[in-house]
Amino acid sequence: MKRNMKKNRLWFVGMSFIFCTVIYSCLQDEWETDNNKGDEKVIVGNNKELTVTAAQQWYEEHNKPVVTVRSVDNDENEILTKPKWEEAKESRQSNFEVVETTLMTNGSTMFMDSETKIRFNPKTDAKRVHNIARMVVIKNLKTGKVCNFIMIFVGTYDYLKTTRTLGKNSYLHRQPDFNGDVYFFKPGEGLVNGWRYRNGKITARISRGTEEGFRMSTTRGTYQRCHTESYWVYDTNCWGDSYFDDEFGWGVSSNCETISYPVYDEVCETVDDGVSEQPVEPWTPNEQPGGYEPPKSNDEPQKGTPEYYKKELEKILPNLSDELKKMDVDISNTQIRFTKEGCSANAQLLSYGNGGIIEVCSNFFNYLSQDQTAILWHEVYHLNNDDPNLVRKPYNFDYDLMSSTPPTILQDVRIYVEWLWKDVVNNDKENLINEDIKYYLTIYTLLPPEHYRHEIATYEAEINNCPNVSEHYRAEREYNYWKNKELLKLSEQNYKNN
Ligand SMILES: [Zn+2]
Numbered sequence: 001m002k003r004n005m006k007k008n009r010l011w012f013v014g015m016s017f018i019f020c021t022v023i024y025s026c027l028q029d030e031w032e033t034d035n036n037k038g039d040e041k042v043i044v045g046n047n048k049e050l051t052v053t054a055a056q057q058w059y060e061e062h063n064k065p066v067v068t069v070r071s072v073d074n075d076e077n078e079i080l081t082k083p084k085w086e087e088a089k090e091s092r093q094s095n096f097e098v099v100e101t102t103l104m105t106n107g108s109t110m111f112m113d114s115e116t117k118i119r120f121n122p123k124t125d126a127k128r129v130h131n132i133a134r135m136v137v138i139k140n141l142k143t144g145k146v147c148n149f150i151m152i153f154v155g156t157y158d159y160l161k162t163t164r165t166l167g168k169n170s171y172l173h174r175q176p177d178f179n180g181d182v183y184f185f186k187p188g189e190g191l192v193n194g195w196r197y198r199n200g201k202i203t204a205r206i207s208r209g210t211e212e213g214f215r216m217s218t219t220r221g222t223y224q225r226c227h228t229e230s231y232w233v234y235d236t237n238c239w240g241d242s243y244f245d246d247e248f249g250w251g252v253s254s255n256c257e258t259i260s261y262p263v264y265d266e267v268c269e270t271v272d273d274g275v276s277e278q279p280v281e282p283w284t285p286n287e288q289p290g291g292y293e294p295p296k297s298n299d300e301p302q303k304g305t306p307e308y309y310k311k312e313l314e315k316i317l318p319n320l321s322d323e324l325k326k327m328d329v330d331i332s333n334t335q336i337r338f339t340k341e342g343c344s345a346n347a348q349l350l351s352y353g354n355g356g357i358i359e360v361c362s363n364f365f366n367y368l369s370q371d372q373t374a375i376l377w378h379e380v381y382h383l384n385n386d387d388p389n390l391v392r393k394p395y396n397f398d399y400d401l402m403s404s405t406p407p408t409i410l411q412d413v414r415i416y417v418e419w420l421w422k423d424v425v426n427n428d429k430e431n432l433i434n435e436d437i438k439y440y441l442t443i444y445t446l447l448p449p450e451h452y453r454h455e456i457a458t459y460e461a462e463i464n465n466c467p468n469v470s471e472h473y474r475a476e477r478e479y480n481y482w483k484n485k486e487l488l489k490l491s492e493q494n495y496k497n498n
Helices: 002-015 052-062 114-119 157-162 306-326 362-366 369-385 407-420 429-440 449-465 471-494
Strands: 067-069 079-093 096-106 108-113 132-140 146-155 180-185 191-198 201-208 215-219 222-238 242-245 249-252 256-268 335-338 347-351 357-360 395-400 442-446
Touching: 052 079, 052 096, 052 132, 052 146, 079 132, 114 157, 146 157, 306 335, 306 362, 306 369, 347 369, 357 369, 369 449, 369 471, 395 471, 407 429, 407 471, 429 442, 442 471, 449 471
Parallel strands: 335 357
Antiparallel strands: 067 079, 079 096, 096 132, 108 222, 132 146, 146 180, 180 191, 191 201, 201 256, 215 222, 222 256, 242 249, 347 357, 395 442
16 A cells, blocks of 8 residues: 555656745844854854855855755655755854755655644644755854755644744754754755754754664763654645735645654653764864765665665575465565655555566665565565556545454454554653554555455565565554555545546
8 A cells, every 4th residue: 555655646746747836934034143042152144255146156166956864764756956046144253154045845844843743734833834945054153164954843743833933043053942853954964953942951862763763872972772763754745726925925725645654763862062073074063963964975875775775686686586485476576675766665566567666765774584475475466466557646535444443353453553653762652552553553544446356465475475474564564455455446446536
């Protein structure tokens, strides 16, 4: 099912036409100077070296005209952004000078924390619940070094619903009531680091998701406990007319499809003096915490990056191929690669022609080898048995499966979800698991019945041919098999092609 949701999404991307939407709407924000931080003040609008003109010049020499941001397991399906220099602002503190601009993006994309994602109501919250996204160019006046990155403020739901000053947060300044996260992205790559704030004070460090979850480290005698937490990337793919709103910029009139998917970050609950594990290049006055911290260059691909997963896949693929050969499945003509399109399931069949293309997602690497074999077996079965010309146009259909789920399946969903959360250390873990179970037992869209027939046949064959899998994958598979049968019934009764 999830595999196919992703497909739908690609289909919509294909259908949508490109338009520029100014989604990050606090355009008229006025940044204030810091009141009483004890440090040197933030001075706005009076840079000596890195003026707006100098920043733009530097930026244009060092960046492509349109830069991209992508999430952790997402190689090519990127958000395109472009700085809006007319809205650039200067600020400086100590030996750092900063120029920040708002960003124009293609389509509207929102970053939300998981709570906001659950509570977000598109009808009533669309104007209050938004992000601040800026391109930051910064110069260290002492060393003369300049760099640029994308900064995104993501507020908590309650903060966004009540504050009127989200836009006053800036690279050098946090509002005293700021509740939320600030993320720093490297253009063309992904998340570099971030910080969590409660009432304007740092409460956690956010680093790129390692998906290994629990980690302990000792740094300068301090002790840190870390866990993986998800935030939701919320995509709206639209086709149709766009309109312009004086206050909020470009928007879309209708025909929007909303898709969300989680991105996992590692969050460390205790923050020490701001020194992180690996050597980083600090870009803040007096190296205080809260700023952009790119790692000092390192040749090995960083865990959690597409480069890392590509290397991992190279290592395990020969063995998986041998295991499949023992089951009379030949994948020598099939291209198997780490996802370029981005995916949140285990694997997806991307193309049927010329031996087919199967993509594995970052989740794939969390499974045991026998599970990975079964997952690939499943995709190859689709490749050989599905109708390649089936058009999978999704039909919006909200349905709650929870009440009709038999106890054994409910137990299986729980086994699967608990496995997903196994490494997460969080006080609210039980609630989060229950929310996730609800999510897995809710239907948002329907595909044509034929699609579910393919899925049911494939799961049946997989279960018969690949019986030796881990307990959690067995549970995941039983749940998917059952869910597709339920979806088939719903689709036969309700699916409409338009
Ligand atoms: Zn399938």
